[in-house]
Amino acid sequence: MTTNNKKPRKQQILEALAHMLEVSPGARITTAALAKEVGVSEAALYRHFPSKSKMFEGLIEFIEQTLFTRISMINDEEGTALDRCQKIIHLLLAFSERNPGITRILTGDALAGETDRLRQRVIQLFDRLETQLRQMFRTAELEEGLKLVLSVNETVALLTAVVEGKMVQYVRSEFKRLPTEAWPNHWRGMIEGLEPR
Numbered sequence: 001m002t003t004n005n006k007k008p009r010k011q012q013i014l015e016a017l018a019h020m021l022e023v024s025p026g027a028r029i030t031t032a033a034l035a036k037e038v039g040v041s042e043a044a045l046y047r048h049f050p051s052k053s054k055m056f057e058g059l060i061e062f063i064e065q066t067l068f069t070r071i072s073m074i075n076d077e078e079g080t081a082l083d084r085c086q087k088i089i090h091l092l093l094a095f096s097e098r099n100p101g102i103t104r105i106l107t108g109d110a111l112a113g114e115t116d117r118l119r120q121r122v123i124q125l126f127d128r129l130e131t132q133l134r135q136m137f138r139t140a141e142l143e144e145g146l147k148l149v150l151s152v153n154e155t156v157a158l159l160t161a162v163v164e165g166k167m168v169q170y171v172r173s174e175f176k177r178l179p180t181e182a183w184p185n186h187w188r189g190m191i192e193g194l195e196p197r
Contacts, residue, residue, distance in 0.1 A: 021101030081140030093179035
């Protein structure tokens with residue numbers, strides 16, 4: 001990865017870390033290797049981030065800001081709850097596909113051996129996503145008369161499991177099995193199972 005010198009150094013460091021997570025699946029990223037990738041000394045890294053853990057937190061904050069800003073926009077759009085849900089899930093899968101290294105963070109693969117706090121941040125991210133989906137479906141039950149085969153909690157758990165499963169397949173295949181592959185067909189099949197006939 002060639003870093004752009006016009007970008008702030010913090011952004012260069014985070015982009016280099018995401019790139020290394022993508023090109024070195026399964027490898028533990030050291031600060032020495034990261035400093036070399038960015039083209040600075042380890043001391044320079046620590047001027048911007050007090051620890052490697054804080055670098056990972058910076059990527060998690062990027063994930064949260066990117067996803068939840070867009071999810072908020074989708075929630076403000078017209079359409080049924082199921083339409084918005086499909087857009088949100090597609091957003092998650094497309095984000096994963098465009099950011100393979102970051103997907104390793106979302107699946108926990110890149111966090112092995114890192115602090116428990118980082119894993120908790122990812123858990124909280126998915127909890128927040130599930131809360132938003134549950135709220136959307138509960139509102140739709142009242143306002144749209146939406147009827148689901150499963151309870152709202154079970155429906156959201158199933159949808160989240162599909163998203164996480166597709167992300168895990170992507171990481172496990174070393175980024176060859178794309179999360180959005182056959183998504184329209186998968187969604188149609190899921191919807192048929194979610195709504196009563």
